[in-house]
Amino acid sequence: MNNATKIVQETSDPIVYVVDDDLGVRDALLELFMSMKMKAATFDSPSDFLERADIKRAGCIVLDVRMPGLNGLDFQNHLDTAGSKMPIIFMTGYGDIPMTVRAMKAGATDFIPKPFSDNVMLAAVENAIRVDGERRKSAAAIGAVNSLVQTLTPREREVMFEVAKGLMNKQIAFELGITEMTVKLHRMSVMRKMEVRSVADLVRKVEQIREA
Numbered sequence: 001m002n003n004a005t006k007i008v009q010e011t012s013d014p015i016v017y018v019v020d021d022d023l024g025v026r027d028a029l030l031e032l033f034m035s036m037k038m039k040a041a042t043f044d045s046p047s048d049f050l051e052r053a054d055i056k057r058a059g060c061i062v063l064d065v066r067m068p069g070l071n072g073l074d075f076q077n078h079l080d081t082a083g084s085k086m087p088i089i090f091m092t093g094y095g096d097i098p099m100t101v102r103a104m105k106a107g108a109t110d111f112i113p114k115p116f117s118d119n120v121m122l123a124a125v126e127n128a129i130r131v132d133g134e135r136r137k138s139a140a141a142i143g144a145v146n147s148l149v150q151t152l153t154p155r156e157r158e159v160m161f162e163v164a165k166g167l168m169n170k171q172i173a174f175e176l177g178i179t180e181m182t183v184k185l186h187r188m189s190v191m192r193k194m195e196v197r198s199v200a201d202l203v204r205k206v207e208q209i210r211e212a
Contacts, residue, residue: 014059014129015039017086019049019075021067025091025114029062032118033125046075055084058136060109060128062121065092065099073099076106085135087128091116145205151193159186163199164206 016038018029026042033040039059043049045067061079065072076088090103093114100111109131110124152160155176162172169187173180196202 012058013039014132015041015057016059016125016129017049017053017057017061018042019044019046019061019067019072020064020091021045022064025064029121032121036122038125046070046078050082055079055082055086057086058129058132060087060089060125060132062089062091062125065090065103066094073102073106076103076108080107085132085139087131089121089124089128091121142208142211145194145208148194148205149209152190156186156190156193159183160190160194160202161206163187163190164203 016029016033018026018033018040020026020029020042021044023044026044030040030042041053043053046069049061063072063075070078072090072092076090079086079088087109088103088107089110089112090100090108091112091114092099103111109128112120112124149157155178158176159172162175167175169180169183172187173183176183191197191202194202194205196205
């Protein structure tokens with residue numbers, strides 16, 4: 001597939017992107033994924049992928065390690081720099097331990113030596129799509145919390161973090177140099193704006209913010 005037209009998907013269903021310079025491998029994997037009712041697209045090089053693929057798309061990338069020009073591991077680094085979070089499954093006929101370690105440390109979800117069975121590839125893809133789905137769900141939750149935080153005033157944010165530490169109103173008032181009544185008012189506003197009903201719920205959202 002050398003057509004420079006951008007691949008646009010009609011739904012948000014996960015897609016499997018295959019990047020390999022071997023036409024036989026590309027066609028075989030495309031047939032495999034389509035037989036399992038999976039959405040898939042193939043690319044003959046990293047540059048072809050960058051021209052036509054949507055790196056923000058839900059799904060995963062099945063990537064050959066050894067290709068002319070930019071190899072798979074360098075391409076992995078390039079994608080990370082570009083902001084792509086799609087899980088990567090590496091495949092190679094010449095894999096070795098150092099290469100595997102480098103790929104996995106950089107975030108690859110699997111490393112499959114060629115030749116491989118259909119079941120091994122499908123299991124790796126299903127796992128990668130699951131990982132991507134969990135990451136997206138977590139990112140969406142964090143994004144929602146961050147949107148709520150943006151509605152707080154600077155003082156309300158200070159009170160929120162002090163409450164999350166487990167401090168009482170009197171302690172917070174002392175720490176921030178304000179009255180206990182002011183703390184109570186800010187605390188009520190924080191609970192309302194952060195859409196929580198208990199301190200425990202607030203603490204969970206603060207932890208999400210910190211993890212992000």
